[in-house]
Amino acid sequence: MNVEPLWRNRGRATVYYRKQPRPEGRNFMMKREHETFMQAALVEARAALATGEFPVGVVLVHAGEIVGQGRRANSQAETRNELDHAEICALRQLAQTRPELNPAALTVYSTLEPCLMCYTTLLLSGVRRIVWAYEDVMGGGTNLDLSRLNPLYREMRVELVPKVLRADSLALFQRFFQNSDYWQDSLLSRYTLSQDPGGTP
Numbered sequence: 001m002n003v004e005p006l007w008r009n010r011g012r013a014t015v016y017y018r019k020q021p022r023p024e025g026r027n028f029m030m031k032r033e034h035e036t037f038m039q040a041a042l043v044e045a046r047a048a049l050a051t052g053e054f055p056v057g058v059v060l061v062h063a064g065e066i067v068g069q070g071r072r073a074n075s076q077a078e079t080r081n082e083l084d085h086a087e088i089c090a091l092r093q094l095a096q097t098r099p100e101l102n103p104a105a106l107t108v109y110s111t112l113e114p115c116l117m118c119y120t121t122l123l124l125s126g127v128r129r130i131v132w133a134y135e136d137v138m139g140g141g142t143n144l145d146l147s148r149l150n151p152l153y154r155e156m157r158v159e160l161v162p163k164v165l166r167a168d169s170l171a172l173f174q175r176f177f178q179n180s181d182y183w184q185d186s187l188l189s190r191y192t193l194s195q196d197p198g199g200t201p
């Protein structure tokens with residue numbers, strides 16, 4: 001059977017499979033929906049890159065509507081820190097503007113696989129569905145084994161969807177690492193610059 005892993009339930013380390021999207025039907029519609037919202041996250045990432053920041057953008061989606069967005073800030077210069085990641089910025093914005101929304105009904109679209117800080121902050125915030133474009137082979141945190149943690153985390157069931165518009169996000173990171181010293185010569189930088197721009201990993 002022609003299948004691909006689209007999400008994994010980390011809590012019990014179970015991998016679920018579903019059929020490849022067909023040109024019609026629910027899977028195809030979901031793929032198109034993921035790509036539409038990832039395009040919006042890429043707009044945020046390009047805005048970050050335009051100001052010399054690490055090019056990560058995020059949108060938060062609820063019932064088919066974008067209800068929050070964020071982009072990486074303070075990755076450079078005197079104000080440099082590892083707190084103002086795009087996901088954290090988006091969650092802060094949502095807490096101020098739409099605190100009534102049920103986080104379990106949110107889908108997070110990020111142009112980069114969330115790091116350990118952002119992944120666990122999203123989970124603690126109640127988010128259970130995360131879609132990303134480009135894998136973070138150095139600092140991605142989504143392979144955290146929740147089943148080995150304390151009960152609060154062990155019972156979480158999380159849907160993860162990788163590599164949506166991966167090539168578009170990869171292009172931004174390749175431009176960034178050609179022109180910046182942030183994480184220069186790191187595993188992520190070397191991996192990114194070695195990738196075929198139009199290819200798959």
Ligand SMILES: [Zn+2]
Nearest residue numbers: 085114115118
């Ligand atoms: Zn992060």
